[in-house]
Amino acid sequence: MKRKLKLAYIIPGLFYPSGMERVLTAKVNYFVKKFDYEIHIFVTDGKGSEPYYPLDEKIKLHHLDINFDGIFSLSLLKRTLSYWKKQRLFKARLEEQLCLIKPDITVSLLRRDVNFINDLKDGSLKVGELHFNRLVYRQFTDKRFPGFMQRGISKLWQGQLIKNLRKLSAFVVLTNEDAGYWRELDNISVISNPLSFYxxxxxxxxxxxxxxxxxxxxxxxxxxxxxxxxxxxxxxxxxxxxxxxxxxxxxxxxx
Structure with a gap:
């Protein structure tokens, strides 16, 4: 018997009615029904909430229980310290689960895991899938800081981002226009969002x-x-x- 292709996806949550969540749900449901792939989805937030868009019962949803959303009510210092603590916990729990599951391909929706996805030692190919335009992605716009600091932090973030994206087996964007914003990279593929109805x-x-x-x-x-x-x-x-x-x-x- 031919072995099933095993895919793992990483996304903050599935409980919110947003485009990224809808597109992911539509794709994985299709993969299960059309190709009988084994699908695992890892989320960090929204524990206890049902996915907003229905998931095929064959899809395995893993909640890592990190709760990044809970830090936004904290002061800036406490939020920063809590964020880095949760990031370490996120990486440890995700790597542990991926090493158990052994997916063929791990697809990151390129949120908080973008900083460590390439360091995970589970053996899978790592693919990044971006649902945002570069002009509004990884920009630091906290008005409590002067403009030159915002620009400096944004430049630092962008440099780190490019370094991490280069290491991916593939970096997927939605349109050819989006691809044009990432000329530093040579691992780009364009895959448009699916039409769930016409x-x-x-x-x-x-x-x-x-x-x-x-x-x-x-x-x-x-x-x-x-x-x-x-x-x-x-x-x-x-x-x-x-x-x-x-x-x-x-x-x-x-x-």
Missing amino acids: PDKAALLNNKQVIAVGRMTYQKGFDLLISAWEMVAKKHPEWILKIYGGGIGRCICRW
Whole structure:
């Protein structure tokens, strides 16, 4: 009998309704149903919460119980010390589990494990999969620090990131445009997000309305959309833009 391919994925959590979680869930469900792969998912946060998007019952979900989310209410000093302590615990628990499971490929969603994923001694190929644009990834933007310090820390982070990404067997981004932002790397592959559904008919454009849906966070660039729509509205004032979503900057805008 042919041995099943064994894949391990690392992501902070699956309890939140976000794009990264949805795409991962769609892919692993497909891999199980189509190819009968053995899938393991490791999460650090959200213990006791069910995955927001349904997982195939054959997929094994491992909770490492690190709880990074719990440090954000602490003071800066305590948060920093707690973070590094949790990072060491995260690495130790993850490596222990991977050495037991022995996956063929370990796929990191390139969050907190990006700093040590290549150091794990489980024998699997290490692949990084990035769901963010480089312009908003690993940037230090804490307003409590002066601008030159923010830029300096961001530059340091970017240097460390490039060093770690070079060591991966493959670094996956979502679009060719994204790939163009990583010219320092020669291990890039482009794999677009899957379509979980496809419309069976095209819009007639009778309503003259455009909607945008997503989290109201800086990374999503709704501020850029609003600026662009200002130009659209001048030429086509009868068209309406509606933005829906939750998050820090939650709002519904109308022109």
